[in-house]
Amino acid sequence: MEKPPTCAHQKSRIAQIRWGTPVSSSLGQQPHSTLLIGSIPQFFGGSQFMQDNETEAASKLKDTCSVLKSEWTQRSSSARARFYIASHPGWQDSKKWTEQARIDASFVLLGLNEAQCTDMNVLEIGCGNGRLVPFIASRVKTYTGIDICRNFVDECKNRLGETRTIRFVENNGSDLPESICDRHYGLVFAAAVFIHCPFNVIASYLVSIRQVAKRPTVLRFQVLTDPKDLSDIIPVESLDPEAYERSKNCHDVVVKEQDAAQEHDLVEESSYQGHLFRMDELRSFLADLFGDSAIVNLIRFDPLIANCEVLL
Numbered sequence: 001m002e003k004p005p006t007c008a009h010q011k012s013r014i015a016q017i018r019w020g021t022p023v024s025s026s027l028g029q030q031p032h033s034t035l036l037i038g039s040i041p042q043f044f045g046g047s048q049f050m051q052d053n054e055t056e057a058a059s060k061l062k063d064t065c066s067v068l069k070s071e072w073t074q075r076s077s078s079a080r081a082r083f084y085i086a087s088h089p090g091w092q093d094s095k096k097w098t099e100q101a102r103i104d105a106s107f108v109l110l111g112l113n114e115a116q117c118t119d120m121n122v123l124e125i126g127c128g129n130g131r132l133v134p135f136i137a138s139r140v141k142t143y144t145g146i147d148i149c150r151n152f153v154d155e156c157k158n159r160l161g162e163t164r165t166i167r168f169v170e171n172n173g174s175d176l177p178e179s180i181c182d183r184h185y186g187l188v189f190a191a192a193v194f195i196h197c198p199f200n201v202i203a204s205y206l207v208s209i210r211q212v213a214k215r216p217t218v219l220r221f222q223v224l225t226d227p228k229d230l231s232d233i234i235p236v237e238s239l240d241p242e243a244y245e246r247s248k249n250c251h252d253v254v255v256k257e258q259d260a261a262q263e264h265d266l267v268e269e270s271s272y273q274g275h276l277f278r279m280d281e282l283r284s285f286l287a288d289l290f291g292d293s294a295i296v297n298l299i300r301f302d303p304l305i306a307n308c309e310v311l312l
């Protein structure tokens with residue numbers, strides 16, 4: 001399997017990667033044309049992905065996902081499973097855990113008003129152990145969570161239960177399973193998931209989403225960005241004051257050394273770290289993929305992470 005690129009700075013911060021910076025919202029804006037549908041390779045000109053033939057690319061993708069599945073199964077079985085879900089200060093404290101989940105869920109829904117939410121089917125890719133579900137499912141029409149890791153999906157089912165409006169599905173780690181393509185999702189999000197995925201997995205998901213999405217769909221996710229490329233970083237203070245207040249909690253996460261040491265045992269030699277995008281690469285990747293009809297907002301407060309919002 002291809003190793004994602006690494007750099008010293010990136011490695012030293014591995015344990016600090018987490019979801020938590022607010023995503024901008026331009027939900028007042030309406031996209032004007034319909035989605036384009038095409039085959040995967042046409043969007044990745046010049047990349048290794050493009051040069052492989054389709055069968056080889058599909059086989060590589062399958063191998064990659066099988067590695068990811070086994071690694072996430074291992075993490076989910078470790079005593080620190082929760083740490084891998086959300087590695088914020090106080091992750092072991094259930095009160096702090098719940099409070100952080102509430103804050104993170106509010107970022108996911110940032111800018112969506114109550115009426116929009118109650119009318120919306122929501123899809124979460126990489127739902128983990130359902131940390132965000134209590135704060136999202138109650139506010140939307142239906143919630144569907146998918147995850148590559150069966151243990152996490154089982155935990156969601158056991159702890160949160162499935163109802164007429166909430167369901168959890170294990171998936172293959174690269175696209176949307178057919179069983180969940182039975183409705184229009186107004187919001188599709190992946191919180192702290194693509195930061196752990198190699199390029200071909202991210203590309204495959206986005207193509208899959210684009211193929212099933214109908215207008216209007218809001219897509220929100222984060223990717224890792226190359227910390228040597230400092231373009232487009234904006235101060236977090238430039239957010240509106242309310243969002244800034246909520247985000248303060250989420251920045252400069254310092255994971256204690258003893259946590260980090262154990263974390264590294266499980267993530268060293270693994271695929272924990274996702275593809276590092278340069279900002280220009282990210283921009284053209286999303287433009288090629290979604291075309292002119294989509295609005296793409298990239299918000300970067302941190303050299304390591306870009307919050308991406310695509311309005312289809």
Ligand SMILES: C[S@@+](CC[C@H](N)C(=O)[O-])C[C@H]1O[C@@H](n2cnc3c(N)ncnc32)[C@H](O)[C@@H]1O
Nearest residue numbers: 072084085126127128131147148149173191192
């Ligand atoms: C850092 S956790 C975040 C969980 C959840 N989104 C949250 O914020 O609480 C990453 C989750 O993504 C899942 N995951 C990782 N790679 C995945 C993939 N390729 N497809 C689906 N799920 C994936 C993991 O199993 C894990 O549950």
